[in-house]
Amino acid sequence: MGEIRVRVPASSANLGPGFDSFAVALPLLAEYDLRPAKVWSVAIEGDGQGIPGDDENLFVISARATAKAAGRELVAQHVTQRSAIPIARGLGSSAAAIVGGAVAANALLGEPFDRRSLLRIASEVEGHADNVAAALYGAFTVALPDEGGPVATRLVFPRTWRVCLLIPGRLLSTEDARAVLPSQVSREDAVFNVAHGAALIAAVMRADGALLALAMADRLHQAARTKLVPALGEIIAAAREAGAFGAALSGAGPSVLAVAPTRLASRVVSAMEEAAAAAGVPGRGRVVRVRAAGAQVLR
């Protein structure tokens, strides 16, 4: 097997009520070029601050975990990474590396695994399945825990909706953002999230913006994370006032995602930028569409 290239999208998890379950794939792409080498190494072009270039790299860990799961030897590779996914911003940069490693190893080994098996392997490396599901399948995904590992279901995202992102300059590790979460939730809050999560799925399936406006609320994780993302409430309020259906913390943060009708998307993103700057936590806005394609192998 010669050289291969793997392309993986960014992702935004949770979308409010779908903690560790929902995610969308986004058109900020990470590309990995592989060629056989004596030892594993990763050369990072672009934003790679703090990312290890050796065996500790998540791409390498995931590629090797995939080979191990197949009970096969995998020839070491030199990997060149070019990524447009900002790191530690709640946009799935680790999930992209993990999915990239799993998909690349699967291709190099002659595809012993189907997508569900790759989802299980990648989720084990990541620790939760939401971002890896969207990075692998594309579009809007629901990752469902099951005895044999997570199962993902994929939904087409409404074509007339845009995703408005506010990406702060500062970083926040997922580990830190999970450490502040309460270990127990009340029944009332669990019921709130079940109902809102189910309504969010219905809103996406019907392209029903009014229902999305009701559904994009959460009681499991966002409130606890507000101390790490101080302007979250103001940015969400600004997005909604400017015409977004709803807005939520993107994954573990600190980025914020809003969903808006196409014609209002630039207004929404400007309002989010202004609110963030006014709160002293400036960030960069982006308007994107949900990316239909998940991870791809290009030979």
Ligand code: HSE
């Ligand atoms: N669902 C995860 C969280 C996404 O909110 O912690 C972060 O990767």
